[in-house]
Amino acid sequence: MKYLDKKIEEIHKLLKEKKIKPIDLVEEAFQNIENSDCNSYITLNKEEARNVAKELEKIEVEDNLLFGLPIAIKDNIVTKGLRTTCASHILDNFIPIYDATVIEKIKKNHMIIIGKTNMDEFAMGSSSRTSYFGAPTNPWNKEKISGGSSGGSASTISARDVLFALGSDTGGSIRQPASYTGIVGMKPTYGRISRYGLIAFASSLDQIGPMTKNVYENALLLNILVGKDEKDLTSVNREEEDFTRFIGKNIKGLKIGVPNYFMSDIVSKDIKNKVKEIIKVLEENGATVDFIDIKYLENAVTLYQIIAMGEASSNLARFDGIRYGHSIKDPKDIDDLYFRTRSEGFGEEVKRRIMVGSYLLSGENAKIYYNKALSIRDDMRKEFKNAFQKYDLLIGPTTTTTAYNLSDSMDDPLKSFLDDVLVNPVNMAGLPGLNLPIGFDKEHMPIGMQIIGNSFEEAKIYQLAAFLEKKLKLELDPNRGEKNV
Amino acid sequence: MKDKLSKEEVYHVANLARISLTDEEVKKYQIQLKQILDDVEKINNVKGYDDDILIACWEENTSLRKDEIGEMLNPKEVLENAPHHSGNYIAVPIVINGGEGA
Numbered sequence: 150m151k152y153l154d155k156k157i158e159e160i161h162k163l164l165k166e167k168k169i170k171p172i173d174l175v176e177e178a179f180q181n182i183e184n185s186d187c188n189s190y191i192t193l194n195k196e197e198a199r200n201v202a203k204e205l206e207k208i209e210v211e212d213n214l215l216f217g218l219p220i221a222i223k224d225n226i227v228t229k230g231l232r233t234t235c236a237s238h239i240l241d242n243f244i245p246i247y248d249a250t251v252i253e254k255i256k257k258n259h260m261i262i263i264g265k266t267n268m269d270e271f272a273m274g275s276s277s278r279t280s281y282f283g284a285p286t287n288p289w290n291k292e293k294i295s296g297g298s299s300g301g302s303a304s305t306i307s308a309r310d311v312l313f314a315l316g317s318d319t320g321g322s323i324r325q326p327a328s329y330t331g332i333v334g335m336k337p338t339y340g341r342i343s344r345y346g347l348i349a350f351a352s353s354l355d356q357i358g359p360m361t362k363n364v365y366e367n368a369l370l371l372n373i374l375v376g377k378d379e380k381d382l383t384s385v386n387r388e389e390e391d392f393t394r395f396i397g398k399n400i401k402g403l404k405i406g407v408p409n410y411f412m413s414d415i416v417s418k419d420i421k422n423k424v425k426e427i428i429k430v431l432e433e434n435g436a437t438v439d440f441i442d443i444k445y446l447e448n449a450v451t452l453y454q455i456i457a458m459g460e461a462s463s464n465l466a467r468f469d470g471i472r473y474g475h476s477i478k479d480p481k482d483i484d485d486l487y488f489r490t491r492s493e494g495f496g497e498e499v500k501r502r503i504m505v506g507s508y509l510l511s512g513e514n515a516k517i518y519y520n521k522a523l524s525i526r527d528d529m530r531k532e533f534k535n536a537f538q539k540y541d542l543l544i545g546p547t548t549t550t551t552a553y554n555l556s557d558s559m560d561d562p563l564k565s566f567l568d569d570v571l572v573n574p575v576n577m578a579g580l581p582g583l584n585l586p587i588g589f590d591k592e593h594m595p596i597g598m599q600i601i602g603n604s605f606e607e608a609k610i611y612q613l614a615a616f617l618e619k620k621l622k623l624e625l626d627p628n629r630g631e632k633n634v
Numbered sequence: 635m636k637d638k639l640s641k642e643e644v645y646h647v648a649n650l651a652r653i654s655l656t657d658e659e660v661k662k663y664q665i666q667l668k669q670i671l672d673d674v675e676k677i678n679n680v681k682g683y684d685d686d687i688l689i690a691c692w693e694e695n696t697s698l699r700k701d702e703i704g705e706m707l708n709p710k711e712v713l714e715n716a717p718h719h720s721g722n723y724i725a726v727p728i729v730i731n732g733g734e735g736a
Contacts, residue, residue: 246711339691353690379699385692451676462651469652471726476717480727488654500653501663505670507650521677523687530688562666563673579691604692 153177153312157214157366164217165210171217171261172202178219178263178311185308185628188285189301191224192232193264201261208259214369216259221305221314224265225272226357227346228252231262235348236270236280239468239475239494249346250378251315251357258373263311267301270496271465272322272350274298275568276555279498284555287330288627289594293552296326297565302360303330309626313370314360319350320453321547321572323358327584328547328597331625333367333614334360338604339579340385341371343378351460352383354453354576362625364585364615368392371607387605395612401435403613404540410446411545411571411599419590420546424598427544427587430620443536443543445529449573450566452529455509455522456577462506468494501562530578537603542613546571547584547597571599581607585614586625595625638664639671 152160152169163169175198182190198219205217222228225235227245229252234240248256255262269279277300278284285301287293288308295304299316303326306314316323318336327334335358342357349355359370372393377386407428412421428438470476470490477493480486495503509518536543549570558564575582581604584597598617602610644663648655655663709722718725 244715246707246715379704382697382699383690386697445680448676448680451674451680454670454674455677466652470717471724472712473715474717483727483729484652486727487652491652492654495653500651500655500659501666501670503651504644504647504653504663505667505674508647508667508671509674511650518674518677520687521680521682523689524682524685525677525680527686527688528683530691531683562669566673 189305250343269298296329321569329552331595345380406540458506
């Protein structure tokens with residue numbers, strides 16, 4: 150019997166009535182992972198997950214829909230006692246000695262960590278192919294990428310192994326793989342969720358977020374992740390809210406903007422047509438949709454390159470072979486230890502980005518490039534701010550194409566940046582953005598739409614996403630329907 | 635415009651990043667780093683509104699905390715994560731020339 154295919158309320162009822170136990174869900178999840186065989190995981194938490202499930206049998210099932218449910222965690226979020234690699238050789242034996250704040254919250258809510266998901270090395274990439282452990286595959290077509298950098302979290306949700314996963318999003322790393330695999334992925338407002346224990350890539354952009362098969366479950370998971378944390382002073386204190394509260398409401402009167410750049414020639418025809426169909430649905434249901442200009446969107450990739458690589462070069466300086474992680478044998482001197490440890494430990498993409506970042510921040514360059522980027526970033530945020538004075542939400546495609554082949558060349562160092570051209574701006578402005586599956590292309594690969602909200606207005610994003618999800622009624626389980634047509 | 639960096643330029647950035655490179659890697663990065671740096675150069679053609687810069691997205695919401703001792707990591711566990719340690723110390727190779735080896 151497959152319990153994880155049921156509605157979350159039904160699973161909860163079965164647990165409450167003691168017709169099933171958390172261990173049944175854990176065993177089912179491990180079986181699913183084996184069957185779907187997408188290389189979604191770097192480390193499975195088999196023994197501990199079973200222990201936790203057994204422990205949960207001893208306590209009363211709470212009125213918490215997440216109780217006893219398995220969850221997959223991206224492998225750049227530290228888990229006490231459970232190997233955390235960032236998909237890198239430099240951390241391939243790293244056992245954290247504390248839990249990230251989000252992990253504490255997950256444990257407090259009695260969810261069960263099933264394993265650590267595959268990703269691009271240090272979240273640097275857009276196809277998860279920079280992983281030291283090999284790329285995860287797309288459940289819709291195993292010849293295709295699942296996107297990145299949260300590719301493993303995306304593929305395990307898409308394959309219906311588990312209901313919940315965490316990803317992280319620095320320049321699109323939740324939304325883009327969600328789009329390629331046909332799932333719902335939310336990058337919340339910067340500061341919503343504590344980054345304590347998220348291994349830093351670009352600190353002013355990084356944000357953890359939920360990845361799920363549907364909108365409602367995404368909002369449920371976000372409910373428990375948010376909040377001010379003394380251990381991350383960029384986290385923000387907000388009044389408690391239920392992110393599911395507008396789900397089920399109609400969209401009459403919603404004002405929606407579509408940035409012209411998002412519908413320009415950089416986007417494939419299939420995807421643009423699908424978004425146009427959605428715009429029609431929105432108008433038919435009482436929303437107004439305007440095409441608008443937002444300046445600087447076309448500069449987002451350049452900003453991302455400068456800010457993300459600059460911050461990465463500084464953040465990754467901590468991997469020095471001294472305090473944790475990989476370290477060479479018999480170093481001649483301290484420089485030899487640094488240089489050879491980092492050369493052996495980091496992969497090609499990571500080295501490239503650290504080198505460019507170091508260059509961009511060195512001497513006068515910091516002023517020429519980094520400060521200039523921060524200034525344009527501020528301008529871009531002002532542009533979004535203006536747009537949100539007039540519009541409730543912005544929409545557009547999440548990606549310019551659907552998932553491409555795993556075997557496609559990786560020689561072009563700019564390719565991974567261009568894959569994220571439509572998702573980068575949201576990180577720059579610190580806004581919340583969600584990917585919603587809206588259909589399929591000719592090869593039956595998923596197409597995603599991005600819904601962008603004003604800061605701290607995730608609930609409104611979920612309102613629109615849930616409305617469309619219900620209208621579209623897509624078959625989003627790759628194990629069913631017209632798989633691999 | 636030249637289409638690749640010189641070897642010296644690649645060694646310079648590798649040195650900044652504390653990364654040693656093989657000859658093969660140097661050849662590859664001569665081209666790839668140049669491609670990225672050319673792309674980054676686009677920033678200088680962008681005309682902004684003003685000189686304001688964005689450091690934190692929500693400065694109004696950020697806060698300071700009191701400088702008080704809170705929960706701390708267990709030193710023994712911290713040491714066990716270090717590849718080379720001895721007693722209560724993390725061991726590193728000699729840093730200042732002229733002394734005895736570590």
